[in-house]
Amino acid sequence: MTLEINSVKISDQELVSRAQKGETNAFEELVYRYDRKVLSIASSFTNDPDDTQDIYQEVFLRVYRALPGFRFGSQFSTWLYRIVMNVCLSHKTRQASHAHAELDTVIERDHSTSGHEFTGRARPVSPDEFAQNREIRSYVEQALEMLSPREKLVFTLKHFEGYKLREIALMIDCGEGTAKRYLFSAVGKIRKRLKKVFR
Numbered sequence: 001m002t003l004e005i006n007s008v009k010i011s012d013q014e015l016v017s018r019a020q021k022g023e024t025n026a027f028e029e030l031v032y033r034y035d036r037k038v039l040s041i042a043s044s045f046t047n048d049p050d051d052t053q054d055i056y057q058e059v060f061l062r063v064y065r066a067l068p069g070f071r072f073g074s075q076f077s078t079w080l081y082r083i084v085m086n087v088c089l090s091h092k093t094r095q096a097s098h099a100h101a102e103l104d105t106v107i108e109r110d111h112s113t114s115g116h117e118f119t120g121r122a123r124p125v126s127p128d129e130f131a132q133n134r135e136i137r138s139y140v141e142q143a144l145e146m147l148s149p150r151e152k153l154v155f156t157l158k159h160f161e162g163y164k165l166r167e168i169a170l171m172i173d174c175g176e177g178t179a180k181r182y183l184f185s186a187v188g189k190i191r192k193r194l195k196k197v198f199r
Contacts, residue, residue, distance in 0.1 A: 010029070016067065031060055034077070045156055140190075142193065147190070148182075151186040154179055165179050
């Protein structure tokens with residue numbers, strides 16, 4: 001249940017301050033606000049439910065331990081997502097990300113050196129297209145396995161989670177240009193791997 005005072009939702013900053021003073025329910029509210037997003041990112045990064053749960057638990061354990069030292073130098077959400085990124089990148093049992101139905105639309109778009117980003121959402125997928133996506137799932141997973149951890153993370157956050165490059169750069173603590181290079185590299189590798197499927 002969301003903590004409120006006189007029907008006004010308490011800000012993340014206030015919750016962090018209260019949690020730093022030892023209020024357990026304030027920390028629980030922070031977890032409640034962000035647990036689904038953390039699970040979503042973790043499950044996009046690894047297609048193993050056990051690994052997803054391990055990442056989720058480790059993230060909030062790190063948050064709990066580090067929260068007393070949080071100094072509001074950034075938004076709590078940005079700080080939290082950086083922890084999520086670090087846990088994902090350091091997780092020893094990384095596996096291929098789940099193949100989403102919209103991946104065919106993502107890969108088929110031109111991602112040339114002009115610097116244009118992929119934009120927009122994929123169109124609805126028909127039953128025939130869904131069946132085709134299931135058929136190529138193994139190709140997609142193999143392609144994602146070829147990526148470096150950071151390439152896979154940037155690609156996942158951009159195309160599976162819908163974040164903008166500037167947001168991803170903040171999450172993984174790098175420049176926007178660096179994040180874009182990871183994305184270019186990931187797309188190039190995936191296109192090369194899937195050229196037999198996407199002709």
